[in-house]
Amino acid sequence: MLAESGKLDRRELTRALLADRGDLAVIAGLGAPCWDITAVGDHKLNLPLWGGMGAAAMIGLGLAQAQPTRPVLVLTGDGEMLMGIGALATIAVKKPKNLAIVVQDNEHYGETGMQETATKYGVDLVAMAKGAGFKHTMFVTKPEEVPALRAAIHAGDGPFFAVAKIDAGSKKLVLPPRDGAAIQHRMREAILGDAAYHQL
Amino acid sequence: MDPNAIDKAPDAADAWPDQIYDLLKKHEIRQVCLVPDAGHSRLIKRCLADNEIIVTTLTTEEEGIALMQGAWLGGDKSVLLMQSSGVGNCINMLSLSHIHRCPMPMLVTMRGDFGEFNPAQVPMGNATQAVLEAMGTLVKRADTPEDIAPTVDAVIRMAFNTFRPAAALIGQRVIGAKTFGKD
Ligand SMILES: Cc1ncc(C[n+]2csc(CCOP(=O)(O)OP(=O)(O)O)c2C)c(N)n1
Ligand SMILES: [Mg+2]
Numbered sequence: 001m002l003a004e005s006g007k008l009d010r011r012e013l014t015r016a017l018l019a020d021r022g023d024l025a026v027i028a029g030l031g032a033p034c035w036d037i038t039a040v041g042d043h044k045l046n047l048p049l050w051g052g053m054g055a056a057a058m059i060g061l062g063l064a065q066a067q068p069t070r071p072v073l074v075l076t077g078d079g080e081m082l083m084g085i086g087a088l089a090t091i092a093v094k095k096p097k098n099l100a101i102v103v104q105d106n107e108h109y110g111e112t113g114m115q116e117t118a119t120k121y122g123v124d125l126v127a128m129a130k131g132a133g134f135k136h137t138m139f140v141t142k143p144e145e146v147p148a149l150r151a152a153i154h155a156g157d158g159p160f161f162a163v164a165k166i167d168a169g170s171k172k173l174v175l176p177p178r179d180g181a182a183i184q185h186r187m188r189e190a191i192l193g194d195a196a197y198h199q200l
Numbered sequence: 201m202d203p204n205a206i207d208k209a210p211d212a213a214d215a216w217p218d219q220i221y222d223l224l225k226k227h228e229i230r231q232v233c234l235v236p237d238a239g240h241s242r243l244i245k246r247c248l249a250d251n252e253i254i255v256t257t258l259t260t261e262e263e264g265i266a267l268m269q270g271a272w273l274g275g276d277k278s279v280l281l282m283q284s285s286g287v288g289n290c291i292n293m294l295s296l297s298h299i300h301r302c303p304m305p306m307l308v309t310m311r312g313d314f315g316e317f318n319p320a321q322v323p324m325g326n327a328t329q330a331v332l333e334a335m336g337t338l339v340k341r342a343d344t345p346e347d348i349a350p351t352v353d354a355v356i357r358m359a360f361n362t363f364r365p366a367a368a369l370i371g372q373r374v375i376g377a378k379t380f381g382k383d
Contacts, residue, residue, distance in 0.1 A: 050299055051292075051299055052266060053292075054262070054266075055269065057266075058264075058270065059267070059269045060270060061256070062266070062267040062270025062271035062272075063274040064270070065256070066231070066270070066271050066275055086258075090259055090263055094254075094256055181299075181301040184300040184301065184302060191274060191275065192275045196275070199275065199360075
């Protein structure tokens, strides 16, 4: 699961986090996290974001509050999380037990040409989450910590926030469906059944 | 009403804040998200007192656009309450509604609109409708108290029936502008 740099391989990490996912719903921040969740197996309960940079964590909150017994994972990049960083305060106050946020931190804006992000200079997202009031957090750098990270996503004692430091190398592009209406509908159908099409 | 506040809240005798609350119940709105505005203060109180409504106070209005997307994925109907300056914070995020065809009703109390005292409110207040429409939002205005409930009703219906962002603008003419003795 380690890249040559000695850091976690983002795709192997994603594969491990989504193994035996059960009824886990996944919101992926725009760019590489979307390619990752698709590469390890596209799924009706995946919502890969094509835009809305900074939205991922708050989409997770809205979904977690609507479906309080279903585990919800937000898998996103450090750049995307930084853009919506205020969401940590919003979420910490609402305390959704079923929401987990995992930041795949490569310390760069990968999608736009590997410009450095603030985390490269020591900005500590876990400390920011703790400061906001997250009681359960993890900082993950090693493969042996990944099973505990996966377990925390399903544990239901959130809100949970983790940073996983990952190798900055880019991976093969594996594109999810691009029709946003279709990906919304398939998740709603998977959660709500036929009612998804008859909600007034 | 706080005489030291710069924003005006509706008078106790005004019926429209309670009418909006009744509409939220009629349309089975389950999540209400907001950055406070004095114009929405009574409505916010009513929502907070209602155990069937999840109220989420946001750090910035664009979080509300994202929250409405998530709520709809999970089958909850939601609305965003904000003042007109908050519309500016939502611009790019509104693309979510178009990408996913997600209903997103917004109830906006206008500032910088009619007799405004505060210069800082004017640029965004004056641009609110144009900005929303530039982002493909259906915009309906109410400038009399009697018109607010039908406008809010129409906007909620249009958002959920036609899968779009839709905004009700509640004119400053209804709420009034403070003058601080500079009449
Ligand atoms: C509002 C907005 N600003 C900028 C961009 C351009 N952009 C797209 S992806 C991205 C970087 C994402 O970085 P990160 O979340 O760290 O993901 P990574 O690719 O590094 O895994 C940026 C800046 C955008 N899509 N939207
Ligand atoms: Mg990154």
